[in-house]
Amino acid sequence: MNIPGNIITLIAGILLTLISLWYGQNHGLMPVEASQGAAEVDELFNLMMTIATGLFLIVEGVLVYCLIKFRRKKGDKTDGPGIEGNVPLEIVWTAIPTVIVFILALYSFEVYNNMGGLDPETSRDFPQGEMQMAENQGKMVAFNPHQGHLSLGIGNAKADLEVDVNGIQYAWIFTYPDSGVVSGELHVPVNKQVKLNMKAGDVIHAFWVPQLRLKQDVLPGRDSNLAFNSNRIGDYPIVCAELCGAYHGGMKTVLHVESEEDYQKWIQENTFANAQEKADTMALMTQPITQESRLEMHSHHLGVHPEILAQLHDHD
Amino acid sequence: MSTTTVSEKPQHKERKLIDYFTFNTDHKVIGIQYLVTSFLFYFIGGAFAEIVRTELATPDPDIVSPELYNQLFTLHGTIMIFLWIVPAGAAFANYLIPLMIGAEDMAFPRLNAIAFWLVPPGGVLLLSSFLVGAPQSGWTSYPPLSLMSGKWGEEIWIVSVLLLGTSSILGGINFATTILKMRIKDMDLHSMPLFCWAMLATSALILLSTPVLAGALILLSFDLIAGTSFFNPTGGGDPVVYQHLFWFYSHPAVYIMILPFFGVVSEVIPVHSRKPIFGYRAIAYSSLAISFLGLIVWAHHMFTSGTPGWLRMFFMATTMLIAVPTGIKIFSWCATMWGGKIELNSPMLFAMGFVSSFLIGGLTGVMVASVPFDIHVHDTYFIVGHFHYVLFGGSALALFSGFYHWFPKMTGKNYNEGLGQLHFILTFIGLNITFMPMHQLGLMGMNRRIALYDVEFQPLNLLSTAGAYIMAVSTIPFIINVIWSLAKGTQAERNPWRALTIEWQTASPPIIENFEEEPILWSGPYDYGIDDEEEEEESVSDMLADVSAK
Ligand code: HEM
Ligand SMILES: [Cu+2]
Ligand SMILES: [Cu+2]
Numbered sequence: 001m002n003i004p005g006n007i008i009t010l011i012a013g014i015l016l017t018l019i020s021l022w023y024g025q026n027h028g029l030m031p032v033e034a035s036q037g038a039a040e041v042d043e044l045f046n047l048m049m050t051i052a053t054g055l056f057l058i059v060e061g062v063l064v065y066c067l068i069k070f071r072r073k074k075g076d077k078t079d080g081p082g083i084e085g086n087v088p089l090e091i092v093w094t095a096i097p098t099v100i101v102f103i104l105a106l107y108s109f110e111v112y113n114n115m116g117g118l119d120p121e122t123s124r125d126f127p128q129g130e131m132q133m134a135e136n137q138g139k140m141v142a143f144n145p146h147q148g149h150l151s152l153g154i155g156n157a158k159a160d161l162e163v164d165v166n167g168i169q170y171a172w173i174f175t176y177p178d179s180g181v182v183s184g185e186l187h188v189p190v191n192k193q194v195k196l197n198m199k200a201g202d203v204i205h206a207f208w209v210p211q212l213r214l215k216q217d218v219l220p221g222r223d224s225n226l227a228f229n230s231n232r233i234g235d236y237p238i239v240c241a242e243l244c245g246a247y248h249g250g251m252k253t254v255l256h257v258e259s260e261e262d263y264q265k266w267i268q269e270n271t272f273a274n275a276q277e278k279a280d281t282m283a284l285m286t287q288p289i290t291q292e293s294r295l296e297m298h299s300h301h302l303g304v305h306p307e308i309l310a311q312l313h314d315h316d
Numbered sequence: 317m318s319t320t321t322v323s324e325k326p327q328h329k330e331r332k333l334i335d336y337f338t339f340n341t342d343h344k345v346i347g348i349q350y351l352v353t354s355f356l357f358y359f360i361g362g363a364f365a366e367i368v369r370t371e372l373a374t375p376d377p378d379i380v381s382p383e384l385y386n387q388l389f390t391l392h393g394t395i396m397i398f399l400w401i402v403p404a405g406a407a408f409a410n411y412l413i414p415l416m417i418g419a420e421d422m423a424f425p426r427l428n429a430i431a432f433w434l435v436p437p438g439g440v441l442l443l444s445s446f447l448v449g450a451p452q453s454g455w456t457s458y459p460p461l462s463l464m465s466g467k468w469g470e471e472i473w474i475v476s477v478l479l480l481g482t483s484s485i486l487g488g489i490n491f492a493t494t495i496l497k498m499r500i501k502d503m504d505l506h507s508m509p510l511f512c513w514a515m516l517a518t519s520a521l522i523l524l525s526t527p528v529l530a531g532a533l534i535l536l537s538f539d540l541i542a543g544t545s546f547f548n549p550t551g552g553g554d555p556v557v558y559q560h561l562f563w564f565y566s567h568p569a570v571y572i573m574i575l576p577f578f579g580v581v582s583e584v585i586p587v588h589s590r591k592p593i594f595g596y597r598a599i600a601y602s603s604l605a606i607s608f609l610g611l612i613v614w615a616h617h618m619f620t621s622g623t624p625g626w627l628r629m630f631f632m633a634t635t636m637l638i639a640v641p642t643g644i645k646i647f648s649w650c651a652t653m654w655g656g657k658i659e660l661n662s663p664m665l666f667a668m669g670f671v672s673s674f675l676i677g678g679l680t681g682v683m684v685a686s687v688p689f690d691i692h693v694h695d696t697y698f699i700v701g702h703f704h705y706v707l708f709g710g711s712a713l714a715l716f717s718g719f720y721h722w723f724p725k726m727t728g729k730n731y732n733e734g735l736g737q738l739h740f741i742l743t744f745i746g747l748n749i750t751f752m753p754m755h756q757l758g759l760m761g762m763n764r765r766i767a768l769y770d771v772e773f774q775p776l777n778l779l780s781t782a783g784a785y786i787m788a789v790s791t792i793p794f795i796i797n798v799i800w801s802l803a804k805g806t807q808a809e810r811n812p813w814r815a816l817t818i819e820w821q822t823a824s825p826p827i828i829e830n831f832e833e834e835p836i837l838w839s840g841p842y843d844y845g846i847d848d849e850e851e852e853e854e855s856v857s858d859m860l861a862d863v864s865a866k
């Protein structure tokens with residue numbers, strides 16, 4: 001049977017589109033979504049996966065086809081056709097990536113804007129008020145970058161709950177200014193706008209919750225903010241994503257997204273907790289403490305065995 | 317002769333083995349010196365990678381201590397970049413540029429030798445840092461961490477990177493001058509081989525960006541040694557300024573690492589497909605476009621750092637635009653193969669492997685350019701997967717492709733085809749098994765630069781480690797092939813591939829003055845299958861083959 005070439009091309013094109021569309025939606029590579037923003041990021045990723053799958057199949061397909069179809073026959077010393085280019089074809093394949101990139105950039109811009117990334121408060125490196133104040137005093141602001149309060153990060157809008165975050169080697173310390181609760185884990189109520197005011201005590205850390213699709217560096221000498229609204233009750237890892245020293249891998253804790261009642265209960269318990277216990281926690285979490293004991297504090301999240309830790313100590 | 321325009325022209329006597337260990341000004345000797353040196357460091361950097369991957373086979377930090385782990389990946393990255401890929405690019409450029417443009421040597425032979433002789437001390441110095449505690453803060457060396465974890469190791473790292481950067485600048489000056497000034501008279505810019513275009517673009521990038529890295533490192537060094545606080549927040553400095561300076565070099569550095577190898581595959585593919593390169597000008601100009609765009613995208617490494625929103629948008633747009641010239645190249649290489657007469661030998665296998673894996677690095681590259689997505693995957697294994705597809709699947713595979721392609725020219729010996737193909741198959745399989753699962757790990761939530769991780773990540777890490785072992789094994793046929801061919805290989809012909817670029821017009825290996833007489837431009841570099849009016853049957857390349865056989 002002799003099927004005309006353009007029909008084969010058509011069928012191949014349809015198949016390719018279907019496979020790309022299917023894989024783009026069903027790759028299952030992302031962890032669960034625990035915020036509104038996460039869903040948007042995933043949709044963007046799905047679109048990029050669809051396009052990438054299509055391009056991948058086309059180019060790899062061409063390579064495999066060449067490999068099979070255009071092999072030199074034994075003893076054939078002649079050259080292939082002397083085709084040096086094809087202007088219309090080249091215009092097409094310049095235009096296609098240009099259009100794709102244009103669409104992706106616009107879409108990414110949209111998602112980023114929805115996440116609050118272009119919030120007037122956050123998108124400026126230097127809040128207007130402070131700038132004027134600095135000018136009035138005749139200061140050279142450019143040479144004094146963190147004198148002013150630098151506000152970085154996503155979604156800085158009005159929050160239902162503010163938490164102060166301090167990143168130190170190798171722990172996160174969360175302080176609830178309203179109740180004075182200090183904790184090594186973050187508890188937030190579900191469906192509430194939460195704003196983190198983050199500082200670093202020593203080196204750069206990065207606050208990352210994969211399920212929220214959010215990450216922000218925490219820089220010493222600067223304040224950064226991160227706002228999120230989690231819509232899914234559950235426990236999610238808080239990961240430090242910026243190399244911060246030998247036990248960077250151990251700088252991990254948990255985000256508990258709870259119902260309003262559970263959250264209030266937790267706040268109550270901790271506010272009225274035994275004063276001595278609280279003092280202990282504080283002592284444990286602030287300065288004079290070895291790297292190993294900090295690691296131990298956090299090791300239970302990692303499934304690291306005590307023997308391994310003991311072994312670790314022997315190394316030093 | 318056009319080479320007389322440049323004054324410095326030392327005479328070379330007959331070649332002896334000792335020449336390769338001394339201050340020799342012959343570009344071919346220097347090319348080999350670069351190549352051998354860079355491969356020695358490849359094995360060292362590769363060994364470190366194997367230890368890193370072995371450690372990551374299990375979630376616990378049990379093979380090496382976390383400090384040593386950090387030292388190993390820091391040195392792995394530094395060595396692979398500054399002591400392998402970049403010098404290997406310089407190796408090809410040194411060896412090939414004068415031969416491809418019909419010159420007797422580089423424009424500044426003594427400078428060339430100096431540039432090379434900065435590399436071994438730089439490398440030895442870097443390794444010596446193990447004696448005082450190697451640097452632990454990654455190849456990026458972000459302050460304030462880099463100011464805190466081991467002063468002397470860090471200082472040694474700075475000095476050795478400065479040495480290697482200087483070497484690279486000296487090389488860049490030489491390549492650009494040679495390409496622009498020393499072509500034989502018939503060769504205009506548009507009839508020179510694409511490798512020369514690629515090196516021109518690379519040199520421009522080296523000259524514009526490397527000095528900025530030097531500046532950043534010198535300031536970092538002041539902070540470290542003299543207690544200044546350019547970047548140290550405790551004294552009022554700003555660590556983000558370092559990141560800007562660092563990435564202003566180090567993003568272009570990615571193109572410094574890959575553009576020369578784009579050039580290499582643009583030479584290999586037409587020869588072994590017996591077709592002209594498709595879209596010569598598009599490929600040449602897209603190199604320049606990549607150079608230019610490469611200079612204005614650096615802050616995409618800082619999307620989660622102290623970068624304001626509007627600036628993130630600007631860098632997102634410029635970064636994504638790089639997909640256009642890169643896409644043009646990939647499509648052009650595919651179109652060159654299409655309808656050709658492909659000889660599936662080692663150079664061609666590596667070249668096709670390069671196109672297929674670099675494609676993956678490019679596709680994930682567009683993804684990470686998207687700010688909302690990058691916020692999720694920045695500093696995770698997704699990034700580690702992405703840049704290894706670019707650097708290993710891109711640069712390294714193309715490097716091997718060029719290595720086999722020019723092996724007969726450089727050594728005068730034929731390599732063993734079977735071993736070459738085995739090398740390719742193991743590398744290609746190993747590469748994909750090692751780096752593909754990393755993407756998923758990153759998306760799931762595994763951050764990079766960690767010696768210990770959650771148990772849920774173990775299966776994919778185990779797979780990745782298995783792949784790394786396959787890659788280690790893949791070097792065995794390679795090493796055997798090189799040693800065996802040098803010792804027992806048959807004498808290579810002048811032009812075994814019947815190629816049209818003029819380095820193939822001289823003996824294999826080339827005589828000391830490169831050519832007996834000034835080479836003649838028979839044809840364009842890629843005029844395969846382009847017959848002149850009268851002769852329908854016999855192509856230019858066949859005539860050439862006849863001539864060189866005599
Ligand atoms: C056998 C092949 C290789 C393996 C198994 C391997 C493995 C790895 C791994 C696991 C890391 C991640 C360390 C971490 O972030 O925790 C890494 C980092 C890195 N690799 Fe490779 N790699 C290989 C080859 C290469 C090559 C060929 C290059 C460059 C030409 C390269 C350049 C880098 C760089 C720049 C880093 C970053 C280092 C840093 O973060 O300081 N690698 N490699
Ligand atoms: Cu940290
Ligand atoms: Cu960390």
